[in-house]
Amino acid sequence: MNSRITHGIFAMLLLPFPASASLGGDVTSVQTDQAKMQGSLRTSSNNTYTIHEIQASTGVAVKEYVSPAGKVFAVTWQGPFHPDLRQLLGTYFDQFSQAEQAQRSQRRGHGPVLIQQAGLVVQISGHLRSFLGKAYVPQMLPAGVHAEDIR
């Protein structure tokens, strides 16, 4: 599996990549993100999933969690700014955006984002110069992986 990913990174250097989803998308979207963020990529894996960590030159670190089936089931980020959430959340961005706005009006004030829907969980906290975020699709977590493992 590792060799397949290495192969994919090589391919990224040679080919233009189509814009594709990240969260919920397949592993090629990791390389799209890396290209967009102009960052360095580090890969690590255990028995149940692979983490691709992209360090952008803006100081934002993004981790994408990829299942054995090659799907991005979770993303996390940390840094002084937000990453491009439209790119990172992919097809889930609109759902996130609507939930964020609904929560804001219901909260009657400002505070961190905590979206807990059946098909999407998004948590964003912090302030400018220090943001922390996490998003995952509960149904896509590989067997034996818990939400707390995503950090």
Place this chain on the structure above:
Amino acid sequence: MKRVRFQRFLYLSLAGAVAAAAGCSGTSSGSNTGGGGGGGSTANVQAITVNTGPTAAPPLNSPYINGAFTSVTVCAPASATTCQTIGGILVDTGSSGLRILSSALTISLPQQTASNGNPIVECLPFVNGITWGPVQTADMTIAGEQAKALPIQVIGSSNFPTIPNACTSFGAPEDDLSTLGANGILGVGNFAQDCGTACTMSGASNPGLYYTCPAAGCQVTAQSLSSQVQNPIVLFPKDNNGLIIQLPSVTGSETSVSGSMIFGIGTQTNNGLGSATVYTIDPSSGNLTTVFNNVTYQDAGFLDSGSNAIYFLDSNTTGMPTCADATFWYCPATTQNFSATNRGANGASGPVNFSVGNADSLTAAATVGVANGLGGPNPGTFDWGLPFFYGRNVYTAIEGQNTPAGTGPYVAY
């Protein structure tokens, strides 16, 4: 048409907010420098009011909970007549810079331009959304203090209606009274500018907060530190190293409470540190460390008057369920008491005792503008929002500024 209607309700709510703000006299001003003769003290105390804010009035009928509001006077640079005092401005130690809704601004301010003459427009990412709008220049007066030629952000200007995709990729716009919850935000946090050195960079290192916007469309641009939207306190001639926020103790829910914002730390007889403990913060992130139940949350806590509750950890860790209808708040059956320890980078540490009540009960009445005990989940981190400030004097020292306890940034209480 939509716009006309919108402006009308803003005027109404603005009037309400000004009337409600204690100690906020006068709705227009010429020069109120107030820095009396004799080289003595400056009037450095500004009233703040925690109440339901400008969104409470019709047609929004949406009372703000735990918002600290004040008023500021903005004038066209060097003008004594083109001035406006605006109430319903949220006091925010979690950000830096003055931002005003264009719909609340009735005077015209000069547009900041790049060296090629193109207007500068900003995309400012907050935790739960963005503000988009031009950078303009104003002389800002608050209490007896003045920040001359201050770059501010005007939010939601009709001159720049198209928000770049890269900006809304940070979050949804907060560009009107309904979404911002205030007529403006007065960012008086630990940082001197909103963005800092990252926005002075070119290319991929630039995070994309400042744009030049010729008619052809907006492009990210590098912005010098002095041109960035910045903490107005830094531009005060004196009392420019930070501020104190003073609010009374609160038990449960109230309609409104009054407090003060005192500018300067150790610069006058009314703003000494006294017995307050100084917690230095990480100079990059602005965070301190919080320990809870023997677990250390390193560099994961911050004091933020602009957050409307104490947002911390999660249901599993705190043992409190979230509310059924508002999953961003905790709803314990009975009020829970907690103790955490805040620790500065300087090693200073001290306990914080706080309680969390049932948010549904605390916020049930439409007249509630103040709710001590309002708490909510924030996995892995501690956002010490406005309830932390109740019953405390909270000092915010700005980066690079000298104070009797050393150079900022730090917080103290």
